[in-house]
Every structure is written in structure tokens, then in C-alpha cells.
Amino acid sequence: MAAFDHIRNMHDIALKPRLLRTLIREHMPDEKHPLKGPSELSHVVSMVKTHRLLSESLTADSTDPKVVESWKAAVDSWVNRVLMLASSNMPDKCWAGICLLGVTCQECSSERFLASYSIWLPKLQLHIQPPADSHFVKVASCASLSDLFTRLGRFPRVKKDATSQAVKLVQPVLKLLNEDSSEAVWEGAVCLLCTFITFFPSSIHRCYDSAEAAVVSKILSGKCSVKMFQELGHCLALLPKSRGDEDSWSLMMQKILLSINVHLNDAFQGVEEESKNNEAMRLLIPPGKDPPPPLGSHTIGEALDQRTKRPERLQMSSVSTLMRCCCTMLTSSYPVQVRVPIRPLVALAGRVLMVDGSVTQALFPFMTAMQQEFICSELPILHLYSLELLSSVIKGVRSQLLPHAAEIVRLLTEYFKRCVLxxxxxxxxxxxxxxxxxxxxxxxxxxxxxxxxxxxxxxDSIAYDGGGTSSSSAYLKASNDVLLQRCQKKRKHASTAGSLEEQPDRVDLEVGLPKDPxxxxxxxxxxxxxxxxxxxxxxxxxxxxxxxxxxxxxxxxxxxxxxxxxxxxxxxxxxxxxxxxxxxxxxxxxxxxxxxxxxxxxxxxxxxxxxxxxxxxxxxxxxxxxxxxxxxxxxxxxxxxHPRALSLIDLSSASNTSFDGINSRFPDVYSYGHKQNTPFSTSTMGKGPDDSNLGDDDLYESWLANDDEIEIPVTNDAGKDKSCTEKPSETCRDPSPEKIPLVADSFSTRVPEESRPEPVSDRVEGKGDEIMVEAPQFQEPIKQGDSTSSVIADGIVSDHVEGELATKPDDFATGIVSTATATSNLERSKQLDVDSDMESLPDIVDGDPDYSD
Structure with missing residues (x-):
């Protein structure tokens, strides 16, 4: 390659074969050079996935045959190097080759994968069977095989061949699960088994019972970590999918519930009545029915016989895993519709939730203090999984839960009274x-x-009354006092004050402040x-x-x-x-x-x-x-x-092309024509034009009865309150920034007839056929209670404003201050009588219309 053979940019296809060859030459081991370390391998994988170096996908502007051939040759070199490493006798190189082969299965083109998977499969299969000794190689082989079969599951035309290949691997995988001593190998084997069940379920038919026995034996042994228990429970829940019929699902669920009940019988001796066990057994095995075979076939008996030889904590872990398995079965998809045993599930969850660790007087001789201590330490976990079981029942059954809803509500209501954690x-x-x-x-x-x-x-600690005393209010007061003391000694820090106010439930134990529990x-x-x-x-x-x-x-x-x-x-x-x-x-x-x-x-x-x-x-x-x-x-x-009652009308239809036609068909109160405004009052909120309740609203009737344009009273004293009109007085402003303006009851203030102030001069600006009328400002607003009432002549809107009376731009966005806009003829607005009385305006009713009879 010439030293100055540059490419166009980072998106040039010619860059990909160059990068791939550089990775092979400088970062991948060979016969002579060892593996530099896992970090070097991570760099190679990251570069391959980021630049898609194995995809061999060509864009429309890359039809150069030399580029196509160069990329194909580079991928061939990559595959040869990976296969060479996977066949190496050195464990570290073999591990690197197997890991890179799994990446190749994910990233290579479909054509190359279909042509090569039959060659790659034996390379990986060889390392999960004896004489493979390295646990790292076994784990990497299981992971790469899972990647290969996951990719095969996307090609229906090779499903038959892939199923036959999976059948050959089921027995070696189960052997790893039964005989190997490494938990990492167990996890890889379980992951591969789940891949077979998901994509090639028929491959498990012959080994169904063996797979169930292998998984259950690991669950009941109690020798696994929490993550491993989760993987085993997930695999056991997926196992009925390999058969795909209702009986397999129901039988597996019944086996699991019976196994949980048997474990609870041993664990709850002395803390519950014996009748609870009998009630659960009657629901799990109906009268006249034969009990199902034990979970895990013959291995279940051996595992249960050894339950006294292992710690009780491991026994509880098995119960939790089986409960989690039930949750997965209830919430996962299944090929056919199944019948869920709701009553046994709810009864089993209720049996656990009703145990709180207390010992009755009659059972004192059968319970030691150490046994009670252990049960109380494990009960929160059991309660949590029992609640998760109830949640899964609700999610899985949905609306069909209705006949059993009363029992669940009773159980939740009773448990909520005692639930503290x-x-x-x-x-x-x-x-x-x-x-x-x-x-x-x-x-x-x-x-x-x-x-x-x-x-x-x-x-309760947050929702305290402003004038009352509570733990939260006491805390806030104490926090402010401590903050003031600190500010006197140290430099002020804005973040400190913010954190104390923003998180009032935190405490300072050094000063003995009360803590929100x-x-x-x-x-x-x-x-x-x-x-x-x-x-x-x-x-x-x-x-x-x-x-x-x-x-x-x-x-x-x-x-x-x-x-x-x-x-x-x-x-x-x-x-x-x-x-x-x-x-x-x-x-x-x-x-x-x-x-x-x-x-x-x-x-x-x-x-x-x-x-x-x-x-x-x-x-x-x-x-x-x-x-x-x-x-x-x-x-x-x-x-x-801004409640609106918009008419349901098709403005695009030919019959309604003019505004006159619209106004003639609908009342003026619902139109946007030139006659009058829509009365935005609480009495008309959410009501249509044909609502019978509107007839009882005096305010609504007064608006509908007024067919004439709105008359706007003006005064001749244009300069009387000019300062208040142009700029609000400082006395009208609320100095407290934390007070929140009230508008919820903005239509419920009554202004007595005799106390209405004389309106000041209105400035009218006209343009075309419409006029804009500014809200009149009053020098001495009428006060009722803690709010200020302002009467706007046009629009009969009465707003409660606990702040300045002047209208700000952002007030319109939030609806804090309302202004009235009247549309009328400009010529008529000039002829308004100065001495016109207020009788044309409807009275503002006393109290909120929504509360009126």
C-alpha cells in the first residue's frame, strides 16, 4: 500500500479493509506472538462493531471491484486467524479465538454466515466436551454457541438443520450442568439451554425430563449465587415452551406450587396454624385428583431429604427462586392459551403474608428463640416475593381476575395495616x-x-399546615437556624442553602434535628x-x-x-x-x-x-x-x-364557506364572528350548547339574551388616574414572592351595586372592524378577604389577583390575569354614551356557580 494512498473520509468503504488488516497485524495474536491481554481483545471487538468491519455491506457509491475484492480478502484473513486461534493448544489463545468467533457470528454478512456456520460449529462444540479442561474455554464456547444459534434462529430455511444440530448439543450441555463444579460454566450452560428452548423448542423434547431434573437439582441444592438462582428460575419457567401445550404449563405450575408449599411447611413450623397447610393442599390438589409427580422427578426426593443437612437460609433461597419462576411463567408469552390457577396462587401468597414471626402460646414449646430469629430475618424477602407473585397474577390474568378481586383486596387491606418496611x-x-x-x-x-x-x-411529614407544628415544619425551622449560624461563621455557599431547603427530609445528626421516618x-x-x-x-x-x-x-x-x-x-x-x-x-x-x-x-x-x-x-x-x-x-x-365550547362543524364543506352561514346556524356565544365574545365563566365550563343545565344559569341566560353589541362605559376624566393606568402602584404589588396568585375562584366574587367604583378613562384603539379595549384600572380596588377584586367592564370577568394589577406578558400564558376583548363597529364605539349606566352588564352572582343549587 502506498504511503500517500489517502481515502476520501471516515465513511469511505476503502477504509474498512485497511482497518481490519491493521487489527489483524497489530492487535491479534498468532503462532509467534502471545495475547497481550483482555484489554487488547476488547479494543479489537470494539473496533469491529463500531465500524462494522465484517459486514461486507457496500453502498451505491462503492462499486469499485478492487474495493469489493479487498474487503472480501480482509474478512477471509480475519476468519482464518480466528479459526487458527480457536484451534490453539494454549488456553489463552484458544479463549481469544472462541470469543472472536462468537463476534464473527454476530457481525458477518448473512451470505458468509450461512456458508460457514457448519464449519464453525464443530470448532465450538469440541470445547464443551471432554477433554476440555479450562473453565474459561467452556464458558466462552457456551456463549459463542448461543450467539451462533441465535443468529441461526433468524433464517427459517435452515431451521431443520439447525434443530438437528441443537439436538446433538443438548446432552453435552446438561452434562456440564450436572457434573461441572464451576458456577460460571453452569451459567453458560443454562444460557445456551434457554437459547435452544426459545429458538428451537423441539430440540428439547427427548431430554425434557432430564433438563427439568438438572435445573431443579441446582435450585434445591442452594449452592448458587443470587444471579445464578435467577438464571435457573428463568430456565425452568421457559421449559414448558419446548412442548408448547397447555398441560405442560399447568403441570409445571402445579409442581412448583406444591414444592413451595412443602418447603413452607418445614419453615413455618411453630409460627402458623397447621390448618393453613391443609387449606393450601386442598386448593393445590382438588379432592378426587391424584397428586402430580414431584418437581425434578427422582432427584426431588433426594434433595428434600438433605434439607436438614444444609442451612435454612439456602432453603429459603430455593423458595424465593421457585416463586420467581412462577412470576416468569405468569408474565411471559406462551404459544397457547392456558388456565391459570388463581386461587392456589393467591392462597399461597396469602399464607406467607399472614406470617409475621409471632408465636402463639400453644406453640411456644415447639419453637426456639433461634428458630424464631431466623424466620423473622427471612420473612421480609418471602413477603416481597409473595407480593411480586400477586402482582404477576394481576398482570397475567388482567380483567379475568374479577371473580377473585375481592379476595385479593381483602388480603392487601389486611396486610397493609401491618406493613412497616x-x-x-x-x-x-x-x-x-x-x-x-x-x-x-x-x-x-x-x-x-x-x-x-x-x-x-x-x-404527613410534608403535608403540614403552614400555621401548625409538625416534625417537618420543626425541621425546616431548625434547618434555617442552623444555616444562619453557619453563615455567620463561614463564607456563604449557595449550594448549601439550596440543599437544605430542597431536601427537607434529610437530617443533621450532629445538631440533633428530627428526621422524617x-x-x-x-x-x-x-x-x-x-x-x-x-x-x-x-x-x-x-x-x-x-x-x-x-x-x-x-x-x-x-x-x-x-x-x-x-x-x-x-x-x-x-x-x-x-x-x-x-x-x-x-x-x-x-x-x-x-x-x-x-x-x-x-x-x-x-x-x-x-x-x-x-x-x-x-x-x-x-x-x-x-x-x-x-x-x-x-x-x-x-x-x-380558557374553557371553550367549539362547534362540531366542517369548515371545509361547501355549505359553510362563509362566516355568515356559520353564524346563522349556531348561537353567537359559540361563534367567532363580530357580534360578541364567548363568556368564559365557570358555569359554562365543559357544557355544550344543548345542555339543559345551562338554562338554570342566570349568567349564561343574560349573555344569550343580549343580542346587541356590548356597550363599553367610558368617562371624560381621561387624565384623572393616568399614573395608575400607565404603571401600577407599588402598593398594588405583593412583596412576598412565595404567594401564589389565586384564579380558581375568579368568577365567584360579588361586587355590591352601591360600592362599584367609577370607571376611569378607557383607551380605545381601532383597526378595521374590530376594537381592542384595555382593562380599566382602579385606583382603590375593592378588597374582600385576602384577595383583590377587579371588575373588567368588557367581558364581565372578575379575577382574584394577589399581586400587581398590571398585566404582564407571561400572565396570559398561565391565565392569572384575564383581559376582555370586545369586537364591534368602530363608528359605533365612538358614539358610546358617557353617562350610560351599568344595567347592560349582567350581575356577578354571589359564590361559585358550580356550588349553586
Whole structure:
């Protein structure tokens, strides 16, 4: 190759054979050069996958025969070097060659794979049979064989040949599982066995019982790690798919449940009544039916006989693995429809959940303190898997769970009263949320009280009254005091103040501050359950629990966001489980608040204004999940801010091509013509033009009865309150930035007739056939309670504003301040009478129309 034979760019096809030859020459071992290390091999694999050096895919602009031939020759060299390494007598080179052969099976072209897999397969098969000694080589061979058969499963035309090849490998794989002593080899063998079951199920037919016995023996032996137990349980759950009939699935499920029940009989001696075992056995083996063969055939008896010779903790691990296996069978797809034994599953889960480790007086002689201590230490894990079993039943059965829903609700209700551990409470909340979303309003009737009671307790430390005293309020006060003391001694740090306010449930043990006992994860689970309850059955509690829940959620959201928005933290890379932070809790509170505002009810959301302000502030956090959700929430709440009753009309039809035709067919209140504006009042919110309830609304009738254009009263004192009109007074502004403007009851203020102020001069600007009328400003606004009422002459809108009366640009986006826009003829607007009275304007009714009879 010439030294200056350059390529066009990084996308040039000619670059790929060059890179591949460089990898072969400089980074791959050969007969003379040893393997430099695993890091060198990782670099080779990364380069091959990143640049797709083995794909041999040519684009339209690469039709040069020299490039095609060069790339083909480079891939041939790669394959030859890989096969040479896989046949090496040195374990490290053999291991490298087998690993690279698995990568080749994944990355090479389809044509090369179909032409070469019959040559590569014997190379890999050789290393899973004796006399292979190296565990590393066996594990790599199992992994590469799994890659090869996974790729073969994508080609239906070679499925027959691939199945015959898989049949030859099943026995050697089971032999590895039974005879090898390395857990890494077991894991590779189980992974390969799962590949056979998934892509070539008929290859397991002859060895079905042997495969079941091999997997069960490892599960019951208790000599595996947690990850290995998971792999074994997954393989056992997939095994019925190799036969693909209903009987195989039902028989496997019955065997597993019976095995779990037998283990529980030994574990729960002395902590439960013997009748529980008899009840479970009656459900597992109906009267008149013969019991199924034991799980694992003849090996199950040997394993159970040795249960007293091994630690009880390993026995509990076997029970947990079998429960996880049931969960996989319930939630995984299956070729045919099967009948799920719901009652035995629920009864088995209930048997475990009802055991709390307490010993009755009659069973004291049969239970030692050490045995009770062990059972209590293992019960949380068993309870967690029992709850997971209930969750899997709900997910797998879905709507067919209805005949058994009462039993599950009773079980959850009774268990929730005794559930204390955070992980278990989170799981119960999750199950209730799944039940609510899957079964709807019918189940919400029975679960509403439990969800509300428990969520109120878990959120009590955040949902405190501003004037009351609680652990959370005491903490915030103590945190502020400590912060002030620190600021007097040290330099001020903005991050310190933010963290103390943004995470009020954290404590400083050095100064003895009270700590919130409820973790953030439990609070988030409670909020998610409340969100599901409001979504499904919010209208159900309009007369009972709905007002208290709405108040709880707005208080929790306000207090959670009072100190500012917390920064989103990255998850811990050492753990696969997500780490919930205060930012996640703030997002959960806003989600629940949105559900509260949008949930159907007979009345207008009483906390709409506070919610809008929170969402408006949160939308400023651009680039975060919280900011994106707040923007979505404001869009969803737009219909409550500006309710519209749009007519269902096809504007593109020929009969409705003119605006006159539209206005003649529909009432003026629903048109966008020149006559009058739409009355945006709470009484017309969400009602159509034919709603019979509209006839009882005086405000609505007054608008429909007024066929003339709106008269706009003006005064001759144009310069009387010029300063207040052009710039709001400082006294009209609320100095507290934390106060949230109220607009939820913006249509419920009554302005007495005798106390209405004289309107100031209005500035009218006309253009065309429309005029824009600015909202009149009043020098001394009328105050009622803690809110300020401003009457806008055009549009009869009365808004509560706890801030400045001047209209700001962003106020229109959130609906905090409303302005009236009137359309009329410009000539007529000039003839308005200065002394016109206010009788043309409808009276503002006393109280919210939605609460009126």
C-alpha cells in the first residue's frame, strides 16, 4: 500500500479493509506472538462493531471491484486467524479465538454466515466436551454457541438443520450442568439451554425430563449465587415452551406450587396454624385428583431429604427462586392459551403474608428463640416475593381476575395495616396502582379508603399546615437556624442553602434535628397510588374524600417545591436499581397534582391557581424531566384556564364557506364572528350548547339574551388616574414572592351595586372592524378577604389577583390575569354614551356557580 494512498473520509468503504488488516497485524495474536491481554481483545471487538468491519455491506457509491475484492480478502484473513486461534493448544489463545468467533457470528454478512456456520460449529462444540479442561474455554464456547444459534434462529430455511444440530448439543450441555463444579460454566450452560428452548423448542423434547431434573437439582441444592438462582428460575419457567401445550404449563405450575408449599411447611413450623397447610393442599390438589409427580422427578426426593443437612437460609433461597419462576411463567408469552390457577396462587401468597414471626402460646414449646430469629430475618424477602407473585397474577390474568378481586383486596387491606418496611410498602402501593389501572372504577370503591389513609400517613411529614407544628415544619425551622449560624461563621455557599431547603427530609445528626421516618421512595409510591386513584375514581369521592385529597396534594406539592427545584442526580453506577432523589419526589408531587386538577368532579378545581403557578415556575427548569412535565401540564390545563365550547362543524364543506352561514346556524356565544365574545365563566365550563343545565344559569341566560353589541362605559376624566393606568402602584404589588396568585375562584366574587367604583378613562384603539379595549384600572380596588377584586367592564370577568394589577406578558400564558376583548363597529364605539349606566352588564352572582343549587 502506498504511503500517500489517502481515502476520501471516515465513511469511505476503502477504509474498512485497511482497518481490519491493521487489527489483524497489530492487535491479534498468532503462532509467534502471545495475547497481550483482555484489554487488547476488547479494543479489537470494539473496533469491529463500531465500524462494522465484517459486514461486507457496500453502498451505491462503492462499486469499485478492487474495493469489493479487498474487503472480501480482509474478512477471509480475519476468519482464518480466528479459526487458527480457536484451534490453539494454549488456553489463552484458544479463549481469544472462541470469543472472536462468537463476534464473527454476530457481525458477518448473512451470505458468509450461512456458508460457514457448519464449519464453525464443530470448532465450538469440541470445547464443551471432554477433554476440555479450562473453565474459561467452556464458558466462552457456551456463549459463542448461543450467539451462533441465535443468529441461526433468524433464517427459517435452515431451521431443520439447525434443530438437528441443537439436538446433538443438548446432552453435552446438561452434562456440564450436572457434573461441572464451576458456577460460571453452569451459567453458560443454562444460557445456551434457554437459547435452544426459545429458538428451537423441539430440540428439547427427548431430554425434557432430564433438563427439568438438572435445573431443579441446582435450585434445591442452594449452592448458587443470587444471579445464578435467577438464571435457573428463568430456565425452568421457559421449559414448558419446548412442548408448547397447555398441560405442560399447568403441570409445571402445579409442581412448583406444591414444592413451595412443602418447603413452607418445614419453615413455618411453630409460627402458623397447621390448618393453613391443609387449606393450601386442598386448593393445590382438588379432592378426587391424584397428586402430580414431584418437581425434578427422582432427584426431588433426594434433595428434600438433605434439607436438614444444609442451612435454612439456602432453603429459603430455593423458595424465593421457585416463586420467581412462577412470576416468569405468569408474565411471559406462551404459544397457547392456558388456565391459570388463581386461587392456589393467591392462597399461597396469602399464607406467607399472614406470617409475621409471632408465636402463639400453644406453640411456644415447639419453637426456639433461634428458630424464631431466623424466620423473622427471612420473612421480609418471602413477603416481597409473595407480593411480586400477586402482582404477576394481576398482570397475567388482567380483567379475568374479577371473580377473585375481592379476595385479593381483602388480603392487601389486611396486610397493609401491618406493613412497616419501606420496600414492602412500596410494593403494596405498586400492586394497588396496577389493580386500579387494570380493573377501573369497580375496584376503586374498595381500595379508596386504604390508599387515602396510608398515603396520608406517609405524606404527613410534608403535608403540614403552614400555621401548625409538625416534625417537618420543626425541621425546616431548625434547618434555617442552623444555616444562619453557619453563615455567620463561614463564607456563604449557595449550594448549601439550596440543599437544605430542597431536601427537607434529610437530617443533621450532629445538631440533633428530627428526621422524617418515611423514605422518599415510599412517598413517591404513595403519590403514584393517589394519582392512579384520582385518574380512575376521582369523581367517586366528590362528596367525601375528594376535597381532602386535593388539599393534601396541593399542600405537599407547595411545600416540596418551596425551597426551589432540586437538581437531577445521576444514578449510582454500582447498583442497577435507580436511586430516588428529592428531584424525583418533586416530579411525583407535580404528577399527582396534575391528576388532581384534571380528575373529573362536580366543581371547579379549587387549587387551580396554585397549581398553575407551580407548573409555570417548574417550566423554567429547561433541560430537565421536571421542566418537560410542567410544560405538558400547562398544555393539559389550558382547557381549564380558557374553557371553550367549539362547534362540531366542517369548515371545509361547501355549505359553510362563509362566516355568515356559520353564524346563522349556531348561537353567537359559540361563534367567532363580530357580534360578541364567548363568556368564559365557570358555569359554562365543559357544557355544550344543548345542555339543559345551562338554562338554570342566570349568567349564561343574560349573555344569550343580549343580542346587541356590548356597550363599553367610558368617562371624560381621561387624565384623572393616568399614573395608575400607565404603571401600577407599588402598593398594588405583593412583596412576598412565595404567594401564589389565586384564579380558581375568579368568577365567584360579588361586587355590591352601591360600592362599584367609577370607571376611569378607557383607551380605545381601532383597526378595521374590530376594537381592542384595555382593562380599566382602579385606583382603590375593592378588597374582600385576602384577595383583590377587579371588575373588567368588557367581558364581565372578575379575577382574584394577589399581586400587581398590571398585566404582564407571561400572565396570559398561565391565565392569572384575564383581559376582555370586545369586537364591534368602530363608528359605533365612538358614539358610546358617557353617562350610560351599568344595567347592560349582567350581575356577578354571589359564590361559585358550580356550588349553586
Amino acid at each position: 419501606p420496600d414492602l410498602r412500596i410494593k403494596v402501593y405498586s400492586i394497588i396502582r396496577i389493580l386500579l389501572m387494570s380493573m377501573g372504577l369497580g375496584i376503586a370503591v374498595y381500595l379508596a379508603k386504604e390508599v387515602i389513609d396510608n398515603a396520608s400517613v406517609d405524606l 418515611t423514605p422518599i421512595s415510599v412517598k413517591i409510591a404513595a403519590l403514584e397510588a393517589l394519582e392512579a386513584l384520582l385518574t380512575v375514581g376521582g369523581a367517586l369521592g366528590a362528596e367525601s374524600w375528594r376535597p381532602s385529597i386535593d388539599c393534601l396534594l396541593i399542600t405537599v406539592a407547595t411545600n416540596a417545591c418551596k425551597g426551589g427545584w432540586a437538581k437531577e442526580e445521576k444514578h449510582n453506577f454500582l447498583s442497577s436499581e435507580p436511586v430516588l432523589t428529592w428531584a424525583d419526589f418533586q416530579l411525583a408531587t407535580l404528577r399527582a397534582l396534575l391528576a388532581s386538577l384534571l380528575s373529573p368532579a362536580r366543581f371547579r378545581p379549587p387549587h387551580l391557581a396554585q397549581g398553575l403557578e407551580l407548573f409555570r415556575r417548574g417550566m423554567r427548569e429547561t433541560g430537565t424531566k421536571l421542566g418537560e412535565f410542567c410544560a405538558h401540564a400547562l398544555l393539559a390545563l389550558e382547557v381549564l384556564i
